[in-house]
Amino acid sequence: MDITIKFSGTAGQGIQTIGDVLTNTAASTGIHVLNFRSYGAEIRARGNSDATVRLSNTPVSSFTDDIDVLVSTQRNASIVWASAVKQDSIIIFDNDPKQVFDEKDSFLAKLPPGVTLCGVPLTLFSQEITGASKGKNIAALGALIYVLDIPLESCEAEIARFWKRKGDLFVKNNCAILRKAYEYCQTEYLTESYRKKIKVTGKGFPVLSGNQAVAKGALAAKCSIYAGYPITPATPIFEMLAKELPAQKGKVIQTEDEISAISVVLGASFTGARSMTATSGPGFSLMIEQIGLSSMAEVPCVIVCVQRGGPSTGLPTKTEQSDLNIALYGGHGDTTRIILAPTNVSECYSCAIKAFDYAQRYQMPVILLSDFFLANRRETIHETFKKPKKTDTLVKPKSSTQKSFKRFKNTKNGISPMPIPGTEGFYYTTTGLEHNESGTPVYDPENHLAQTDKRFRKLKTALQEINDAEIIGDPKAKIGIVSWGSTTGAVLEAMSLAQSKGISIKVLKTTVLWPLPENSIKELFSSVEKVLIPEMNYQGQLASLLTFVEADKIIRFNVISGIPLTSIDIMQQIEKVNDVLRKE
Amino acid sequence: MKKQRIVIVGSGAAGSHAAFKIRSYANDANITLISKEPHHCYYKYKLTKYLNGSLKKELLFDSRLQNFTEQDITLRLSQRVSKIDRQNRSLYLAHKEKISYDKLLIATGVKPYVPSAYHSFTQHFTLFNNLEDVELLLANQKALKKPLILAGGLTPVQLALALDSMGSKVDYLMFKKRTKIVLGEEQSLEKTVSILKNSGVRYLEDCEIKGIVKKDHGYTVTYTNGSSKSYSIIFSLFGVESNTRLAEESGIECEKGILVDEHFRTNDKYIYAAGDCAQIYNPKLRDYWVNFGWPNAVVQGMIAAKNICGMKVAYDTNQVNVFDVKGERIRFRNWE
Numbered sequence: 001m002d003i004t005i006k007f008s009g010t011a012g013q014g015i016q017t018i019g020d021v022l023t024n025t026a027a028s029t030g031i032h033v034l035n036f037r038s039y040g041a042e043i044r045a046r047g048n049s050d051a052t053v054r055l056s057n058t059p060v061s062s063f064t065d066d067i068d069v070l071v072s073t074q075r076n077a078s079i080v081w082a083s084a085v086k087q088d089s090i091i092i093f094d095n096d097p098k099q100v101f102d103e104k105d106s107f108l109a110k111l112p113p114g115v116t117l118c119g120v121p122l123t124l125f126s127q128e129i130t131g132a133s134k135g136k137n138i139a140a141l142g143a144l145i146y147v148l149d150i151p152l153e154s155c156e157a158e159i160a161r162f163w164k165r166k167g168d169l170f171v172k173n174n175c176a177i178l179r180k181a182y183e184y185c186q187t188e189y190l191t192e193s194y195r196k197k198i199k200v201t202g203k204g205f206p207v208l209s210g211n212q213a214v215a216k217g218a219l220a221a222k223c224s225i226y227a228g229y230p231i232t233p234a235t236p237i238f239e240m241l242a243k244e245l246p247a248q249k250g251k252v253i254q255t256e257d258e259i260s261a262i263s264v265v266l267g268a269s270f271t272g273a274r275s276m277t278a279t280s281g282p283g284f285s286l287m288i289e290q291i292g293l294s295s296m297a298e299v300p301c302v303i304v305c306v307q308r309g310g311p312s313t314g315l316p317t318k319t320e321q322s323d324l325n326i327a328l329y330g331g332h333g334d335t336t337r338i339i340l341a342p343t344n345v346s347e348c349y350s351c352a353i354k355a356f357d358y359a360q361r362y363q364m365p366v367i368l369l370s371d372f373f374l375a376n377r378r379e380t381i382h383e384t385f386k387k388p389k390k391t392d393t394l395v396k397p398k399s400s401t402q403k404s405f406k407r408f409k410n411t412k413n414g415i416s417p418m419p420i421p422g423t424e425g426f427y428y429t430t431t432g433l434e435h436n437e438s439g440t441p442v443y444d445p446e447n448h449l450a451q452t453d454k455r456f457r458k459l460k461t462a463l464q465e466i467n468d469a470e471i472i473g474d475p476k477a478k479i480g481i482v483s484w485g486s487t488t489g490a491v492l493e494a495m496s497l498a499q500s501k502g503i504s505i506k507v508l509k510t511t512v513l514w515p516l517p518e519n520s521i522k523e524l525f526s527s528v529e530k531v532l533i534p535e536m537n538y539q540g541q542l543a544s545l546l547t548f549v550e551a552d553k554i555i556r557f558n559v560i561s562g563i564p565l566t567s568i569d570i571m572q573q574i575e576k577v578n579d580v581l582r583k584e
Numbered sequence: 585m586k587k588q589r590i591v592i593v594g595s596g597a598a599g600s601h602a603a604f605k606i607r608s609y610a611n612d613a614n615i616t617l618i619s620k621e622p623h624h625c626y627y628k629y630k631l632t633k634y635l636n637g638s639l640k641k642e643l644l645f646d647s648r649l650q651n652f653t654e655q656d657i658t659l660r661l662s663q664r665v666s667k668i669d670r671q672n673r674s675l676y677l678a679h680k681e682k683i684s685y686d687k688l689l690i691a692t693g694v695k696p697y698v699p700s701a702y703h704s705f706t707q708h709f710t711l712f713n714n715l716e717d718v719e720l721l722l723a724n725q726k727a728l729k730k731p732l733i734l735a736g737g738l739t740p741v742q743l744a745l746a747l748d749s750m751g752s753k754v755d756y757l758m759f760k761k762r763t764k765i766v767l768g769e770e771q772s773l774e775k776t777v778s779i780l781k782n783s784g785v786r787y788l789e790d791c792e793i794k795g796i797v798k799k800d801h802g803y804t805v806t807y808t809n810g811s812s813k814s815y816s817i818i819f820s821l822f823g824v825e826s827n828t829r830l831a832e833e834s835g836i837e838c839e840k841g842i843l844v845d846e847h848f849r850t851n852d853k854y855i856y857a858a859g860d861c862a863q864i865y866n867p868k869l870r871d872y873w874v875n876f877g878w879p880n881a882v883v884q885g886m887i888a889a890k891n892i893c894g895m896k897v898a899y900d901t902n903q904v905n906v907f908d909v910k911g912e913r914i915r916f917r918n919w920e
Contacts, residue, residue: 093679094679095678095679096679096680097680101681101682102681102682103681106681108660108663108681109616109660112653113624113652113659113661114624114659116661116662117661117663192723193716
């Protein structure tokens with residue numbers, strides 16, 4: 001069973017909250033869950049709010065376009081979703097609102113024929129128990145868990161856990177509203193046409209968001225300094241680390257802006273501390289100058305960029321993958337960097353650990369590119385997160401090399417041992433100016449070339465050591481897909497859909513975007529006739545990067561709707577490409 | 585020019601056929617069909633076949649009445665009309681939505697009839713009135729092992745035979761007076777009883793129910809002749825009567841049904857009624873009569889549609905009604 005639920009209402013009605021409570025409840029009963037929030041950029045009570053939760057008895061990594069159950073707490077807000085519901089959908093709505101309303105304001109008038117209406121007096125139930133209508137979201141949840149056949153007791157337990165801080169009365173009232181709506185449906189909606197039952201196994205899964213997984217990864221990697229300036233959608237990383245980092249003797253610093261934040265990270269890293277900042281597009285733009293310093297001075301630096309709609313302030317609460325270019329090319333001069341892009345929540349954890357490892361080992365900035373969808377979506381985790389064996393990957397000089405020590409020694413693999421400042425006998429100068437092997441500023445062309453070459457040699461070393469690119473799917477497929485970041489989930493699901501329709505696909509999946517896994521990319525391009533590159537940006541930023549291989553094979557699919565790409569979106573493109581190939 | 589807004593309440597045979605017919609005459613009309621049932625038009629008289637598995641669910645639905653989107657007819661299922669505001673030509677749905685109309689067709693069909701002597705037992709009765717009732721029975725087939733049918737027409741005969749074919753041990757208590765009203769002729773009644781007696785159904789006569797007691801997994805029924813028996817379920821199928829609640833509460837003239845002239849107009853010139861809920865004026869009889877049954881409802885819906893669209897078509901009063909029960913054609917009459 002695979003069910004997509006859309007919660008729809010206005011900001012302030014607790015739409016996200018019931019999405020979260022359902023997610024936690026379902027996960028606790030062994031259902032696989034994917035939850036994504038969409039809301040206005042304003043803090044409260046303005047605009048519409050919706051949340052999507054996909055429940056399945058098998059793991060899921062993207063959304064579909066269809067809605068199986070629409071839960072409406074505000075009729076006007078739900079009009080926009082009326083056309084997206086399937087013919088066999090179930091609609092949960094308030095059938096006893098306070099005031100009479102006209103047909104033109106009714107989403108019920110716009111639903112396709114065949115949908116099943118499950119009207120519940122949401123406002124009334126809330127008022128009867130609390131005297132206010134605020135609990136109508138919980139009444140809607142009560143009706144929903146009846147429809148889904150999720151045990152009422154599991155949801156009550158989650159409510160008690162979720163609102164423990166708010167006290168017994170609050171929990172009791174919410175449980176009473178939940179039960180009232182549930183029992184109302186038990187009496188009113190008896191037949192199977194009102195049910196979309198999902199199998200409950202009883203063995204629960206943990207649930208995490210991408211942001212939480214990044215923060216957990218940072219904690220596991222023994223990050224000891226986090227410096228940041230709040231920005232949507234990266235702030236939850238800040239908040240979680242502010243709560244948990246002090247417990248492992250780390251520090252969290254809120255700086256006056258993003259330039260300061262990255263400067264703190266560089267300063268801390270210079271002393272050997274594993275340190276990190278997290279930001280989004282506008283903040284990342286401000287950090288570019290220090291990325292150059294990190295590269296030139298060979299100081300480790302971990303930057304998480306949670307992409308949102310841009311440019312400028314842009315669309316703070318919408319998802320995009322449009323910061324690849326700035327991550328790749330941002331800054332002046334020839335700057336080294338490593339770019340990691342996790343494709344799911346679990347990889348947010350592992351990539352955060354890798355970011356620290358790589359920043360220290362290769363002494364350069366590591367940019368972890370997440371995005372609004374990945375950061376905000378919450379999903380069930382099916383594997384145990386492994387703790388890293390090593391939490392210090394900095395290559396330090398051996399004491400025997402004291403006499404011949406040169407901080408920026410031009411080594412074979414480009415990596416020069418880096419002592420912690422103050423280590424006796426290993427004194428050196430570090431600067432953003434070009435320098436010689438000892439760290440002394442030198443501007444002659446031979447030295448500039450030698451040092452630049454050394455810095456870029458580290459990327460070659462890294463490519464051999466960290467490449468995780470893999471080609472998945474039918475080796476004989478004529479259509480290839482290169483995908484990155486959160487879009488990959490939809491691509492992999494689309495690959496299965498395509499297989500079921502007799503279309504063979506192969507997918508190049510990688511979390512390392514730079515240094516570019518050239519061999520794997522060339523292997524894919526040479527083995528297929530067309531390469532589809534779906535991206536949530538306007539320019540086709542990855543596609544442009546890959547034109548050096550075989551530009552005429554590339555088919556771009558660029559969407560900037562602010563909404564995550566779905567497997568159906570990708571499938572439609574696959575079918576188009578397949579049609580083109582058949583005609584040829 | 586403003587589009588004519590036509591609203592139809594009830595998606596049964598009369599309402600659905602009217603909607604599609606109106607579309608064929610009025611291309612640009614804004615048509616909305618509202619029904620309290622969650623399903624669009626299905627053959628009610630085939631429900632027994634669906635129950636015993638001899639008919640697939642999809643064949644319950646009339647394939648000609650499914651293209652609502654194509655025909656630009658707004659279908660609003662599971663939505664109950666609570667009242668009509670005739671003065672403002674609007675109606676209100678139970679969830680407080682207001683819908684205006686230029687012309688309204690009421691096709692609310694029938695509701696189950698229970699004799700007043702049995703009103704105190706209604707909490708023990710199961711209905712067999714619509715598709716939802718059947719779905720519930722199919723989900724709980726254990727309850728069908730030992731049914732008692734309280735019968736007052738022809739539908740219970742079909743149900744009894746369907747249950748018999750499913751292996752149920754059916755007791756059939758016929759209310760002859762009621763059945764006679766439906767069947768009209770003594771011959772039809774005899775034929776019906778003979779069919780039942782020749783099947784595995786246990787036909788009960790000359791007794792009335794004295795008491796019903798709910799037990800863990802069923803009921804114990806005590807009869808006036810002193811006997812008592814346990815049943816897993818009790819079906820109340822005494823018969824049906826026109827569903828006139830909405831019209832009555834809105835001040836539209838009703839007797840046994842909603843009173844309409846031979847053009848299906850009520851006493852409100854903007855409101856029409858057709859199908860089993862309508863009590864139609866018969867100029868030959870100079871009286872009103874209710875003309876029950878699926879084929880009649882279809883014809884009435886279509887004629888009402890023509891009148892709604894401005895034509896002046898009178899209803900043909902010579903309808904023939906025949907029920908097919910186990911290959912036997914049983915005539916039944918229209919109510920006067």
